[in-house]
Amino acid sequence: MTAGAGTLNPRLQEIAEEFGAVGGQQRLQLLLEFSDDLPPLPARYAEHRDLLEPVPECQSPLFLAVEVDAHDTVHLFFDAPREAPTTRGFAGILHAGLDGLGADEVLDTPGEFSSQLGLQDLVSPLRLRGMAAMLGRIKRQVRERRD
């Protein structure tokens, strides 16, 4: 599976369209909504943060965990501080777009997905790379969980 081989699933497609439909300042507001909507960690992770994988490519602290259940459905968990809303927003987008999907659908997500949100002019390239890194780590964990 090579990054970028697949197409956007309908949920990510919808998110990309939402971002595409609004101008610069509203895109930031939208990103903030994703940041606010990121669900808190369930207790089994909140109390065992060592089970989370750090994503050092993000400019602010970000940790994630991936589960693949018996039905091959992917569940995503993120931990990012409220003081880092941009990174939280990226995590929120990935949660909204991938949580609850089948493992194959997650693995099919193009690696350069973040560049389709029209955020390049608003957010520094470094931060966008952080989002790509989260996706890369999610996919790796999905593959590991299935093996």
Added chain:
Amino acid sequence: MVLPYDSAPKFQDYARPEMLVTTGWLAEHLDDPGLVVAESDEDVLLYETGHIPGAVKLDWHTELNDPVTRDYVDGAGFARLMSEKGIARDTTLVLYGDRNNWWAAYALWVCTLFGHPDLRLLDGGRAKWIAEGRPLSTEVPQRPRTDYPVTERDDSEFRAFKEQVQAHLGQPLIDVRSPGEYTGELLHMPDYPQEGALRGGHIPGAKSVPWARAAAEDATFRSRKELEAIYQDEAGLRPDDDVVVYCRIGERSSHTWFVLHHLLGYPRVRNYDGSWTEWGNAVRVPIRRGDSP
């Protein structure tokens, strides 16, 4: 119309006490005509989550940089930006931000290149304002547009270019990056992604003084005495030195530029904004690796 200066005793020890205001001063003057507060953060969404009431946002990435050439906006671009933000040439502009005012100091340095007369930094920045339980607002103010005059940027006094740094070798240089970046062990900040420098190390002769050492735990600047101990006793700078500071793209070193020039009163301090992302990629410039300058 110049607002009164903050007479806080701590500031009076600094070379230019008028360059700083306390959170208390700002809270008291927030509604004064002639004052504009601007927030400049590393995290571009932080302002949207809540800012000092009435503050405008100044984005280093999208607003202060030229979108094509690696340079800052020109005189016309700066005038347009200031006019849109409702900042006049005689406005007292108070800047603040996250991470010990790292990006706020950068914005202040860029505004200095355009000679904006009254620039001040909020000592302690966003963190201190919030720690003191002061109000935040998510309302984006609509300030009346001003007619900021086109003033050409003057890069001669406070900005250094690569060729000037090459000519400066042998004179005082301060590298404000993390120790690992200085020695050449890391090509980027710890925990940050690689930004494309081909070689690691530092400019020969540069002393290592990581920028955040100038900030106390509450994000305020250290006292003059503490700063002198760091930059004079440890790094060996003398008050009449001609100093060049640098980091990765010139943002962290803006903070040190502010400390050396405005707080310690060094007359000639230039920020090399090309910094390591230029030097570490340049052909045949000298580089030193390891701990020693």
